[in-house]
Amino acid sequence: MLTVDKLKxxxxxxxxxxxxxxxxxxxxxxxxxxxxxDTRLEALEGQLASKDLDAAFETAHALKGMYSNLxxxxxxxxxxxxxxxxxxxxxxDYSELLGQAKAQLEKLRSL
Numbered sequence: 001m002l003t004v005d006k007l008k009x010x011x012x013x014x015x016x017x018x019x020x021x022x023x024x025x026x027x028x029x030x031x032x033x034x035x036x037x038d039t040r041l042e043a044l045e046g047q048l049a050s051k052d053l054d055a056a057f058e059t060a061h062a063l064k065g066m067y068s069n070l071x072x073x074x075x076x077x078x079x080x081x082x083x084x085x086x087x088x089x090x091x092x093d094y095s096e097l098l099g100q101a102k103a104q105l106e107k108l109r110s111l
Contacts, residue, residue: 002036006111010074017071024051027072036109041101044082047095056094057086063101074104106107 004014004025014028014091021028026036039061060083067076080101 002032002111004029007072010108010111011074012069013073017069020069026108031070032070035070035072035103038063038066041105045098045102048097048098051091053086053089053091057083057089060086072108075101075108078104 004018005083007014007017012032016107018025018028019046040063044056044059044063047053047059060079062081064076064083067079075111082094082097085094
């Protein structure tokens, strides 16, 4: 079961995340649960593979917002880096950043 303590161990800034959720722990955990069920990271992988940089930017930007608002810092970092590269439609190898994000998401899902 996901708890605030487990999220802290993961590296989430739970104090900040809880503040955004009016200090309602159950609400915060529910939103984190929704983020864990979100499939846009997998969609981003496909968009990057097909070089659809416009769609990839939109997806990365949405993920960045979701992870940032929940203060899931280990996920926010690689997704933010991808977002900024995609903002200028940089055609590069995103596999390392995508791999970091996927690994962090799996780590979070295993909590």
